[in-house]
Amino acid sequence: MTLLGIVGRVLLGLFFLVPGIMKALDPAAGMEIMVAREVPFMVPLYWASVVIEIVFGAMLIIGYREVIAALVLAALTMAINVGVHNFWAVPEEIVMTELQLFIKNTAILGGLLVAAAWGYSKR
Numbered sequence: 001m002t003l004l005g006i007v008g009r010v011l012l013g014l015f016f017l018v019p020g021i022m023k024a025l026d027p028a029a030g031m032e033i034m035v036a037r038e039v040p041f042m043v044p045l046y047w048a049s050v051v052i053e054i055v056f057g058a059m060l061i062i063g064y065r066e067v068i069a070a071l072v073l074a075a076l077t078m079a080i081n082v083g084v085h086n087f088w089a090v091p092e093e094i095v096m097t098e099l100q101l102f103i104k105n106t107a108i109l110g111g112l113l114v115a116a117a118w119g120y121s122k123r
Contacts, residue, residue, distance in 0.1 A: 005118060006063070012111050013061030016073055020053025037084055052076050060115065070116035077109045 023030035027046065034042045052072060059069035085105060087098035 008111070009063065009066060009115055010061050012070070012073075012108070012115055013057045013059075015108060016053040016057030016076075017061060018057075020050050020057055023050045024054070033084055037086070037090075039083055049076060049080070067116045067119040070112045070119065074109050074112040074116065077105050077112065081105045081109075 023046070027050075030050075031042060031046050034046060039045060053076070056069040056072045056076075060066055060073065081102050085098050085102040087095050087102050090098050
């Protein structure tokens with residue numbers, strides 16, 4: 001992998017690892033948006049997302065099974081987009097914010113798919 005690819009993979013991994021650690025350290029703040037969106041099974045889903053972000057973010061950073069890591073993080077990103085950043089089902093005053101977060105996450109999803117494809121092509 002080129003230096004540019006490694007830097008990109010590390011940045012994608014950090015996008016998940018750092019927030020995962022922050023969520024683990026302050027669960028009340030992290031769960032706030034899930035409470036507002038009335039996410040079912042909030043506590044187990046929250047902690048599952050924390051573990052996924054930390055473990056698979058770290059895997060992506062170090063390049064360990066990066067295809068699996070990227071695909072798991074892509075699935076998590078899609079689930080968060082639909083369940084939390086659902087701009088089509090929020091009060092009008094936060095539609096633009098949620099739309100922006102949805103679009104940002106969709107771009108991150110694209111980066112994860114590129115990372116998975118790149119990792120797979122190395123085989």
